[in-house]
Amino acid sequence: MTRIFQFRYLILAPAIFFILLIGLYPFLKLLITSFQNITMFADDYGFAGFVHYARLMDDGRFWASVLRTVVFTAIALPIELGLGLAMAYLFLERVPLKQVFVALILLPTVISPIVAGSTWRLMFDNRFGPINQIIGWFAGHEVKLLWTVDTSLAWPAILIADVWQWTPFMFLFLLTALSAVDQEQIEAASLDGASRWRTFRYIVLPAITPVMAIAMLIRGLDLFRIFDIVWTMTQGGPGTLTETISVYAYQMAFREFDVSYSAAFALAIIVVLTGVVLSFLRMVEVER
């Protein structure tokens, strides 16, 4: 028996060691640091109480970034979901060369968000980007929109880039889910005279909800933590207009070296994220 005892821990240990490196140490360090007082100038390791957390509560810039991130997530997620669903329906039935198309459509998702952001930044270029050119054709005259600089265009630009990159992800998930829906139920429904909408609402939707929930959870979390695309396209600008939580956190830690404050910040993000995930999971459980 002792042999088994050793074996199963033996094969688990190396993996756990690595995970602890990223999972335990940083967490502890954040916890400790957030109660100290380390900034770019001073290295005060004494206990500073909850001062940083208090500051966090009062930090307008922090809350603004939270608001922006939440709003962006709330807008992008349904769009990606809706478009993904529409595309999934399109590819559900017989399409020649389906495999080829699906493989190509997946490309945006497998490239780096940096490359995606860079590409779109160039596409949105006010003089040499194709987007303005195309808009110009429709408008009938030259268009020189400053997508990544104009305050009313920066977010739409980021939105477009993100939707472009991640809709294929939703598409694939939903295609799989739709393919798994029991055909017999749908046929029975059509014989019963149900409209397309009815069939969707009462048969298809419940069947794909678990997969949709997972996809939304994954995508929602990623949107919440969005960094790469924003960083390449606007770097949080103009000003702090597109500064998401992650961008602000990055600034705090790596530009201003406000170490203790950013530790409190980082912990706050983890807590908020965990809360979001838990409440989402609870919501899903209630649905069942």
Next chain:
Amino acid sequence: MSVVGRKNRTGLRFALALACTLLFLFPIYWIAAISVKTPEEIFAYPLVWLPGSFNFNNYLVLFRDGDAWSVFHSLVTAGTSTVIAMVLGTFAAYSLARYKTGGNHLSLWIISQRMVPQISIAFPVFLLFVSLKLIDTYAGLIILYTAFNLPYVIWMMRGYIQDVPIELEQSAMIDGLSPFQVILKVVFPMVRAGLFATAVFTFIFAWNDFLFALILTRSEVVTYPVQVTGYFGSQSTFWGKIGAMSMLGMLPMFFVVATMQKYIVRGMSMGAVKG
């Protein structure tokens, strides 16, 4: 519906699918075009939609200046960390799947590690790696990517291992294999498909990472995403280099999608089922 009607619908679907695909591919085409355009073509107005010729100068510049090394760095770090994560992760997954080590608590904790926001642990990791002298080294990035991907690998492989009929392992044990051999000679072959699917995603994640690469590298092992952002300056933006570097970074992904498409699709949908 008449046969003609059905054909029309398929034709319509095909047209829509084609339009969809082209729409999604357009930006990729655009950046590819930029990478082979001459500076005149890039900065031409009105826009040059089709490059006049395949001008590989941008690529040559990258190789000449040594920037192309970043692709190599990406390859080394992503590739090595994927292999390590797959091996360690699959064995760990076996422990969880068959021995139920740590019960629900351990599994839950491991899976929750995947949810940790990168930005939160970025700075502590940075400090840790500074003190371990791992900044700007292969080892540093490899260790990081391995650690970051392990939860995902364990989560996925556990599911795949649980699908293997346990009688095969028991039969092998009776036939004389040690537990270690059983994993290697029976379990690994049986979960081959799962291994590929998971490895593909693990590799993609490490390959495309930006934040950690940004923080943990300086000049020696700069990976390609960091390299690309370097071309966006406040003064000048090196379009040609951006294009070429992006393409170099994307090419392996094209290759992966082309060869592993089956596994990618399976991997994404498995994630849904096993989530």
Next chain:
Amino acid sequence: MSDLVLKNVHKHYGQFHAVKGIDLTVKAGDFAVLVGPSGCGKSTLLRSIAGLEEISDGDILLGDKSLKDLPPRDRNLAMVFQSYALYPYLTVFENIAFGLRARKVPNAEVEAKVRDAAELLGLTEYLDRKPRALSGGQRQRVAIGRAIVRDAELFLFDEPLSNLDAKLRDEMREELKKLHQRLGKTFIYVTHDQIEAMTLADQIVLLKDGSIEQQGAPLDLFERPNNLFVAGFLGSPSMNLIEVSPLGRDNLVQLADGQTLVVDPAIHARLVETKDPILWGVRPEHFAHVENATNAVMVQIGVLQPTGSRSYASFRIADTHVVAELPAHTVSKEGQQIALSPNMEKTHFFNAGTGERIG
């Protein structure tokens, strides 16, 4: 080769006591069958012998060597699983060779042994195929092949025929019996099918709820069941159980409908002493229609099911449904009244309360 001895073997799964103090000896070279209804612990016991389960208490001895603490691969046994457990990614040859390769047997020897086993089982032309290209029966044989190449001392079978259709099962039963004769090794076989148990076993071990109800040669259990459970389990159709009460005189017992039968005086004495209700067990084949028989019951036939040379005739004695197996044409039609005499020497009496056999 040595005897297999189980000494007071217990197995607990948390609160659930799956195996309750089993004492069992299987003589070297015997074909022992562990049989019983689902949940009786037969598979658990087999897997404990294999080492796939750890026993909570007691010991398992092969000869004088204790197997209790040994991992499966050190116990020198071979096992055939219900689902065959073939490796889908290996050819039939490699499947059979698997255990040999694991023990680093040289190639030439592996070749020889695998080909021998294949020939014995009729698999020679399938050696290059993968399991998915084989039928159920063929896969079964590959699983057996994998077991017999190994020169193990003990062969374990976990319901190997359950997944085969009836005809194949009959064929395979015969082949397994021949195999046992040929190899001469100790076989321990688990099944829920009493026909397999009866036809294959040198020794039957009938289990219920983790304990041995009775063990012995098949015909022993069949002809002298210790209790109601054993009596009812073996034999198909199963034994009829009819309520009777002993009368004070003339060695008579009375059936619920008033008819009487004469029984052996010694047995009658024991019946009279019994305070609990008494059940009379008579197998369908022990009824006969004899002209002018003295010890008989008069019955009215309800349903008649001819099967060819024999017919099953069912009737009622008071509330009890009884089946008799008679030669064809004994009963001409349903509803017919007929006198049937039971072969009293072959019938048994059971204490309805304890289930034990009285006589």
